[in-house]
Amino acid sequence: MADKITLGYTHLSGCTGCTVALADNYAGLLTLLDKYVDLKYMPTLADARHVQKVDVSFVEGSVCINDKLAVQELKETREKSTIVVALGGCACYGNITRFSRGGQQNQPAHEAYLPIGDLIKVDVFIPGCAPTPQMIRNVAVMAYLLLKGTKEQKDLATAFLTPLMKLTEKNEACFCELMTQVINQGLCMGCGTCVAACPVNAITMEYGKPNGERDLCIKCGACYSQCPRSWFSFDVVENYEAINEAIMAALQ
Amino acid sequence: MGAELGKYKSCVSARSTDKELLKCAQDGGIVSSLFAFALDEGIIDGAIVAATKEFAAKNPSKVILDSTNFDMIEPWRPIPAIVNTKAELLAAAGTKYNISPNVALLKEATRSFGLDKVGIVGTPCQMQAVRKAQLYPIGMRDVGASIALAVGIFCMENFPYQSILQLVEDHAAMKLESVKKMEIGKGKFWVYGKRGQVVQLPLKVTHKYEQPGCHVCLDYVANLGDISTGSVGSPDGWSTVFVRSKIGDSVWAKAMAAGVFETQPIEKVKPGLELVSKLANEKITKNKATLEARKTFGVGKALRNPYI
């Protein structure tokens, strides 16, 4: 179908959990592929072996700067895609690879890992570890509207994607971001969202305010970006009903 | 009256027809009755509410506790909990004027609690959190579609636990254990004792105890709830109810048909929507000013604005 968007998926130093999250749209994945997205390149789910020219590229994993192939693939991905989406905590913020310090057989020199935004310009962030199927779905549908929709749909997609584009300005997010950008800024109101968002139970609410056990935090950025006081877009969220309905209808 | 009241389909003054329930409820018993009805009808299969230590002692598997030693949890400290019956709802009814991180349970509700259709009550900011989680489910896998009924409660401000302790024990000179109910209304902070004593504090003294995060809050009447409710605008013992979303509309219609509530047109009651509107505007104006002031808080340095 001519009016689908083309999608590429570059896999760097990630665990494929992000890929599984994409596949966990279950029947919705089939609908996405039927109607909106033409999967051009994705070594796990599709057969294509080499990066291709596409509208949107998802990149999973951080990049090992000691591995020539990975760096080259990342650069090629940027050159060949209109929109680059950093998918998952590893690509956005480094996640567990921030802890890497090399010294392991059989490639002891693989020690330096960077979030992809440190090497290329990234357009959209989807943080979290694993990122959620619904977030991936929403971004895919919005990217479709942005590139193929009517003027009105483009505006909606732009408004929706703006906060996720703004996230790309920072290459770090962990519990510390919640401390420095929300709590220290006097913005936390104790809703508890960060607790629910954390994939490793690193946050507890103590007397109504979050306490982070930094020894557990893996630096995925979910708590910070899910917190309603890290960023909040009235324009978009006040229309939650219409937008949710539109996304659900698109997947029928 | 404009944007300050949010989008809504209808607005009434209402009260639960369940006399027993009204005894435990804060105002018109809207929240507890709605959830009890929704549980009966299978609209939800559990609800997240703000329970108490007594509830937690009886139902340890239904709560998330913080790290405090259980014996040291003070009276009036809310504990987010999942309830499945009317009796449990009643045990958690009534307003606790300090932070109850209800959203912390939202994901777990769909996991170890096994809920498919979750009800949640919360302040306007918690409704914002819920809707953001539905639209941008970054760390909230498989949660959005299971939110079956979100009830928002009006909120001018909230307090850290220690503030309530100081307000009640120092300013109102009452022991927290002996407090039956607290209420903010008619420009006063009211503390009702179990033995019948009533103390009122001017709101002026409460301001310094407010949670700072509340001072950037731009929503008074829970614009993002399916249904939102509060006491303001309606006579004593009655609640003002906004029905806002399609879900809210359908649940409210069913509850009305089942005789769960008695209502009066909001236009007919005193003080009516005008007061709600006035307070909403006051809150929004005041907090917009705070946001403005944050821009020039330092010398050439701003504090962060969360709204984009």
Next chain:
Amino acid sequence: MSKVVEISPTTRHEGHSKLTLKVNDQGIIETGNWCSITPVRGVEKLAVGKTPEQVPKIASRVCGICPIAHNLAGTEAMEASIKCEIPRDALLLRHILQLANRCHSIALHDILILPDFYIPGTETKINPFTAEEPVRTVAKRIQRLREISQTIGQIAGGDCIHPRNTRIGGMYRNVSEQAKTKMYDLAKEGLVLSHAQSEFMIAVIRNYHKRDFVDVGGMKVPMPKDLGFHDQGYLATHSFYGSSSLDECPSWDIRRFKEARPWDWYMGEMEISLEEPRYPIGGTTKMGTKVNPQMEACTGIPMYDGQPVEVGPRARLVTYKNFDEKGTQGQNIAREMEYQDCFYEMIDCLDELNTSGKVVADYIPDGDGSLGWASNEAPRGTDVHIARVKDWKVQYFSMLVPTTWNFATCSKALTGAPWQLAEVIMRGYDPCVSCATHMIVVDEANKVVAQKLIQ
């Protein structure tokens, strides 16, 4: 004269790997090297100095397809080191979580191998994403099976990709009665669907291997009857779960284990002398490219009793259920046969689960530096983690993951097959490559470090 051809990267599996193949004039593989080229994130090294609670959460993120096995083996290795026994209901929840993960993984593997096969009775290869029947019904069933398994895993484990509920000493939370009923209903539905699904898959797999020729990128390739056969042994530690005790599981004895570096095992520098642009999709590596598996490989070569062995579904069935089908066909069929067994086992665990039982040990020691190990049967085979914890700090951590075992075994199994079918053989192992980037390692004196640790 033998030529060298290379398929890089290989597709439809997890992670990055490649196949470097020395073939004869007929295109039959003489020596095959299958090696991982995924960068080594060094999880075993970064674990040192961290808390035993954090390390299994990181270990989970070594692989998103069998994260559960890594998380559980990691957790249980720590528990073995600190000598902490966990309550029975916590163990049952772990079992349920692990079985759910296996079911989702089998279903995912179905999607990945289907494009190699034909719709029986036709010359049409299967595109799992086509909207046409009969494939669409199968694709929907696969996705529903995955949904069922992931949802069960999510309830028992807090999250299904990377579990949130496991902790040292048990689980953070038990589940409610309501949640147990939900898992029960889902498992029952899964049982019915998995029956239909495995029947379909087995028919498709048998049909493929019965053919005389198969098509690969327009090339007509003869199908050998012994595709993927090898003479290596098998290793499995439990028919479903795993173990951390030699008494319970004498088949895994760390003293019989040894690991070699790829240097001793893979081929050295060579030049590509055969290029096939028709090979799907994007062709093979360009003529004249220099390759060097010895240097490029990111994994070690583990050996049991001096031999690489096979781990995975067939190894489990051979060890515990007298399964006797060999080669790639046998491997794929074994995997399908595990489907329903997993759901039955899950139902048994649910029957036993007491939702009001406690799930955290009363006492969790800080550890005295003793060696602890735990094996967990990941979807693709035995996953063994080894740890030493002292004063609530990890002193040593090692992961011996399924695909690392299989790299060497599969490389052997390539011999004798037409090179165009190398990826088909490799996919039979359902490789998860990212996790396989590590090594337990032999020290200078060529002694297994782990062996020294025991003494």
